[in-house]
Amino acid sequence: MALVVAFTTMSSNLCRAQMPPEAAPVLQLIYSGDTDAAVEAARSMEGADTQNPLGYLLEGEARWWNIYCDSLEFKWNFVDAWRLAPNVDDGADLAPAAKSIALADAWLKQNETADMHLYSAMGYMLRARLLALHGDNRGTAHAGVHAREHLLHALDLDPQLADADTGLGLYNYYVDTLSSVAEFLRFFMGIPGGSKVEGMRQLQEGMEHGALTAVDARFYFAKNLRTYDH
DSSP states (O other): OHHHHHHHHHHHHTTTTOOOTTHHHHHHHHHTTOHHHHHHHHHHHHHHOTTOTHHHHHHHHHHHHHHHHHTOEEETTEEEOOSOOTTOOOTTTSHHHHHHHHHHHHHHHHOOOHHHHHHHHHHHHHHHHHHHHHTOHHHHHHHHHHHHHHHHHHHHHOTTOHHHHHHHHHHHHHHHTOOHHHHHHHHHHTOOOOOHHHHHHHHHHHHHHOSSSHHHHHHHHHHHIIIIIO
16 A cells, blocks of 8 residues: 555656656666666666566667667668668567556556556557567557557646657657558558647657657657658
8 A cells, every 4th residue: 555655646746747867867878879778777777666667668768779770771762760670689678568568557557647647658659669660560550559548548637748749749640641551451440540730749749848758759750850741
């Protein structure tokens, strides 16, 4: 019971896009390119609080950028990652996403908070990015839909949670850029539609006001403009 009360107090303090203090140095390591140190720092967070999804999310984020950079290739006059590099084994890299989802969902069964919905969504978003490089379109779509559901719940509970806008912005933008064949499949799979315009607005909100996702929001905002609009 004491653990629930303590985590509820921590959760309430995360609303309004406040940066958890233990997350800031790990994010700094990630976006400085020192992902190995970021993984170790994230694992220290996991050991310090085994029931908190955040450490696993940050470990997954650090691993993701390693995979993304290893998978980059030049194609169609772009440098990007379209498929998993042959030398990358990301079996262990899916584990942090699964662990963060399980922990966040366990907390949600006890106490529904905006940050736990956000953490679950971030786990599904990480899973979607990894599955996309595997070419698993169905798995990517299902993970995206689950993320969207949690993000909408998060914003219902805290309309000022800009990190949730980042995730919804990604969903709305990419769903609206699907090919006609993918649109046909989306209809029969019951995947909700999106809007590029709304997606870019939400990404800008996350870029300007997000705590955990501001850098990711800026990266994908620029990438979307480059790939689809400019």
